Amino acid sequence: MTLTLSGNAPATDALPPVERRAVLPAGFRAGGAVAGIKASGRPDLVLIASTDGPAAAAAVFTPNAFAAAPVRRSRQNLAATSDDARGGFGFAAAVVSTSGCANAATGAAGDADQDAVGGFVSDALGIDETKILHLSTGVIGTRLPLDKVAAGIAALAPTLTADDAAFAAAAEALRTTDSVTKAASATLVLPAPDGEPVPVTVSGIAKGVGMIHPNMATMLSVVLTDAPVAPEVLWGLLRPAAARTWDQLSVDGDTSTNDTVFVLASGAAGAAPVAAGSHAAAALGRAIEAVARDLARQQAADGEGAATLITTVVRGAADDADARAVARAVVSSSLVKAAAHGRDPNWGRIAGAVGNAVTASAAVLEAAGLSTAEAAARAGQAASVDPDRLHIAIAGFPVFDGTAGGPLPFDRDAAREAMTAPELVIELDLGLGDGTGEAFGCDLTEQYVIENSEYTT
Amino acid sequence: MTLTLSGNAPATDALPPVERRAVLPAGFRAGGAVAGIKASGRPDLVLIASTDGPAAAAAVFTPNAFAAAPVRRSRQNLAATSDDARGGFGFAAAVVSTSGCANAATGAAGDADQDAVGGFVSDALGIDETKILHLSTGVIGTRLPLDKVAAGIAALAPTLTADDAAFAAAAEALRTTDSVTKAASATLVLPAPDGEPVPVTVSGIAKGVGMIHPNMATMLSVVLTDAPVAPEVLWGLLRPAAARTWDQLSVDGDTSTNDTVFVLASGAAGAAPVAAGSHAAAALGRAIEAVARDLARQQAADGEGAATLITTVVRGAADDADARAVARAVVSSSLVKAAAHGRDPNWGRIAGAVGNAVTASAAVLEAAGLSTAEAAARAGQAASVDPDRLHIAIAGFPVFDGTAGGPLPFDRDAAREAMTAPELVIELDLGLGDGTGEAFGCDLTEQYVIENSEYTT
Numbered sequence: 078m079t080l081t082l083s084g085n086a087p088a089t090d091a092l093p094p095v096e097r098r099a100v101l102p103a104g105f106r107a108g109g110a111v112a113g114i115k116a117s118g119r120p121d122l123v124l125i126a127s128t129d130g131p132a133a134a135a136a137v138f139t140p141n142a143f144a145a146a147p148v149r150r151s152r153q154n155l156a157a158t159s160d161d162a163r164g165g166f167g168f169a170a171a172v173v174s175t176s177g178c179a180n181a182a183t184g185a186a187g188d189a190d191q192d193a194v195g196g197f198v199s200d201a202l203g204i205d206e207t208k209i210l211h212l213s214t215g216v217i218g219t220r221l222p223l224d225k226v227a228a229g230i231a232a233l234a235p236t237l238t239a240d241d242a243a244f245a246a247a248a249e250a251l252r253t254t255d256s257v258t259k260a261a262s263a264t265l266v267l268p269a270p271d272g273e274p275v276p277v278t279v280s281g282i283a284k285g286v287g288m289i290h291p292n293m294a295t296m297l298s299v300v301l302t303d304a305p306v307a308p309e310v311l312w313g314l315l316r317p318a319a320a321r322t323w324d325q326l327s328v329d330g331d332t333s334t335n336d337t338v339f340v341l342a343s344g345a346a347g348a349a350p351v352a353a354g355s356h357a358a359a360a361l362g363r364a365i366e367a368v369a370r371d372l373a374r375q376q377a378a379d380g381e382g383a384a385t386l387i388t389t390v391v392r393g394a395a396d397d398a399d400a401r402a403v404a405r406a407v408v409s410s411s412l413v414k415a416a417a418h419g420r421d422p423n424w425g426r427i428a429g430a431v432g433n434a435v436t437a438s439a440a441v442l443e444a445a446g447l448s449t450a451e452a453a454a455r456a457g458q459a460a461s462v463d464p465d466r467l468h469i470a471i472a473g474f475p476v477f478d479g480t481a482g483g484p485l486p487f488d489r490d491a492a493r494e495a496m497t498a499p500e501l502v503i504e505l506d507l508g509l510g511d512g513t514g515e516a517f518g519c520d521l522t523e524q525y526v527i528e529n530s531e532y533t534t
Numbered sequence: 535m536t537l538t539l540s541g542n543a544p545a546t547d548a549l550p551p552v553e554r555r556a557v558l559p560a561g562f563r564a565g566g567a568v569a570g571i572k573a574s575g576r577p578d579l580v581l582i583a584s585t586d587g588p589a590a591a592a593a594v595f596t597p598n599a600f601a602a603a604p605v606r607r608s609r610q611n612l613a614a615t616s617d618d619a620r621g622g623f624g625f626a627a628a629v630v631s632t633s634g635c636a637n638a639a640t641g642a643a644g645d646a647d648q649d650a651v652g653g654f655v656s657d658a659l660g661i662d663e664t665k666i667l668h669l670s671t672g673v674i675g676t677r678l679p680l681d682k683v684a685a686g687i688a689a690l691a692p693t694l695t696a697d698d699a700a701f702a703a704a705a706e707a708l709r710t711t712d713s714v715t716k717a718a719s720a721t722l723v724l725p726a727p728d729g730e731p732v733p734v735t736v737s738g739i740a741k742g743v744g745m746i747h748p749n750m751a752t753m754l755s756v757v758l759t760d761a762p763v764a765p766e767v768l769w770g771l772l773r774p775a776a777a778r779t780w781d782q783l784s785v786d787g788d789t790s791t792n793d794t795v796f797v798l799a800s801g802a803a804g805a806a807p808v809a810a811g812s813h814a815a816a817a818l819g820r821a822i823e824a825v826a827r828d829l830a831r832q833q834a835a836d837g838e839g840a841a842t843l844i845t846t847v848v849r850g851a852a853d854d855a856d857a858r859a860v861a862r863a864v865v866s867s868s869l870v871k872a873a874a875h876g877r878d879p880n881w882g883r884i885a886g887a888v889g890n891a892v893t894a895s896a897a898v899l900e901a902a903g904l905s906t907a908e909a910a911a912r913a914g915q916a917a918s919v920d921p922d923r924l925h926i927a928i929a930g931f932p933v934f935d936g937t938a939g940g941p942l943p944f945d946r947d948a949a950r951e952a953m954t955a956p957e958l959v960i961e962l963d964l965g966l967g968d969g970t971g972e973a974f975g976c977d978l979t980e981q982y983v984i985e986n987s988e989y990t991t
Contacts, residue, residue: 140890140916141886141889141890142888142889142890142891142916142917142919142920142921143885143886143888143889143919143921144889181882182882182885182921182934182940182941183940184921184922184936184939184940185939186939216882217882217885217886218881218882218934218940218941329868329869331867331868331869331883331886331887331890332886332889332890333886334885334886334889410788411786411788411868411982411986412786412788412986415982415983415986415987416986416987418983418987419986419987421987424675425638425639425673425674425675426788428600428639428674428791429598429600429674429788429789429790429791430788431599431600432598432599432600432601432789432791433597433598433599433788433789434599435914436914439914439915453911454910456913456914456915457892457893457896457913457914457915458896458913458914459597459599460599462599462600463599464599464600464639464641465641477639477675479641482641482642482643483639483640483641483675484639484675521983521986521987522983522987523980523983523984525868525872525983526872526875526978526979526980526982526983527980529868529869529872529873529876529978530872530873530875530876530878530978530979
């Protein structure tokens, strides 16, 4: 299925088009299998390996203070393979993911379990344990069934394949309670060392956000590319892309202990090395952002109990950080989400949410490109908004114009009808500057409450 | 009805007991009436007046950038009667409240309407317009029916009475969709100028948080006392009390454009003036906090669609600000709220919410007593938490102890049974210091979604 990006992308530089399927870039093998972690017997084990030495790797992790064992192990491994003590980038030769058990809140025993998983992968693929990145998702507070994981890895490792079907199988095994498999791919052209154009692929798979069974949360994604790029440069492309996409995704405001995005670059496309600040880096960054944005939209649309994808597009903000903060506040508002469910063109709730918008945390602002000092100064402060300059459109209907006294007359029945579409677009112009941003969420339904109030066991 | 405060108040200095009824302190008259703003024909107009010259007044207002006309008018009036340019304190001789129309997002016309309301009150009571404080709640984006409001004020003003029943009538007229009238009173003893003990009353009425009809949000409260206290001293008592109580109240994470708390002090009790920093000020502050806390608990229990009051008590935090941030994160988590509804002792969601806790905005931290510089530095930063030191108890059942490896065995059926009580207490010990705090919320129910997804009109 090919997705046609709608005209609501506020980025000045248009992002490249995206195809919603898993396309395995050159330089990787992949596979998914049933290890038996999930009681359902569905695929629950993912392995991805680089075929020609370690790949450059960059990551963003959950800000949750109770990060799970696989998150901490991955950070440590990235730090061990680079000079980045924060664990944001380094080198990796394999990614392993287990679904059904989060290995979170399991203490020192959980750390030892995760290290054992690394040992299984190391034995099966013949690579150093520090070159392995870890993912997991599932129930919090339960231990990994190590015997099953060991057998699963030993059986899966020899079957890893360098084709799209294998990457699709990995996407399938990444799922927990997702209703659909999530994948997105973009292509770009980079110069080879001799200047000839070389096709390059960026392709990602993802799971979440679905918490249909209690404790089964977590947003995970693995993005692969055959572009040749150093870890730190790759990290420099991932962070702002994630700030504009995954950081703008909200299903219910809860951030999992396990959220992780990995980007691995094999360099196998044969292009010239992508230097920081170059046109090639900008093009690669846009492709990574396009994939990230589409995966985030797929995740929002598949949110718990969701019937409608809500996209909020903000223009005219004092700066991009304010635009993103306002967009995030709107898609995160329980009242806006409930109104979307009821097909209610309720601009009062949108205006209220705009008025409550605060800018992001210092970490998010830094990721988006602000200096540490700027980020600290801005963190948690209210975004600049002015009701007398605000313009609101719901599903294409202008409903509020602060420059014209406020509420606008509009055809409520037609607006309600337009709100029955699978995607609801809320457009805001703050009338203050050139800042743009968007955010992705979903409606709040009775089904969300029903699914999340069921008893754990 | 007398409320017995349960043992979950973490304050080191125990708060005085509270009675859940409106007790009009000396020096005030009050009343409520039907002006016809509400289509239902229920009481929708409140007037409260001081009987012996302007009272000292202090206020806290919504941080929403789209503050409604009555909020802006009240700020301006307080600023006009004191040297406090922020509009936090001053003098007031009357409070007027209209229910059914928020007069929010109404632009310059709405400001003019609110000024007309001030004119009606000024004419009816013979007091200066700058000495009038304004409240309103109701539908956003509609205009006040000035003819009805004028007639209502003219009819109500001559009937204002200095007795408890009149204050109870005001509480009744303050309601919009609240299922019960909310009032709380505390008493204390202060020294008269000659040293003899004098009884002093602190009594408050409140509305919200109920958004049973779309756009009918808003938390409003008026607290009256006959203590003699200067406006700035009163404000210094109100702000930390509000930071520990109303700022810790969450029903759905949305903050109204109209939220307002006024405290008025007539001085009519005959006690000696309460000086800043004195024992008398501390006693008065505790009484104000006790009233504020109980009103906040009544508001949480009456949240939209709510069946259960959720109280989170945090001990052992690095400081009180962290404790409050963690408590607020837990009661604000949609997943925790849904689990409470399902009587699910789901400690994984609580741990996840703790890990996501960030400290409050700079404004809240300043209100709680930090310096401006300290507040700016702390704003939006993550609270200090450590999973290996965390202890969680749900409804009295210890379920997680990080110092003992994590999950604890417990009787799930007994815990579920305990969770059927009208109040669910979640107790956390962070194991890091002496900081304490609490927060109040309610469960997330299908009824919340149903009520809030109904069409506006």
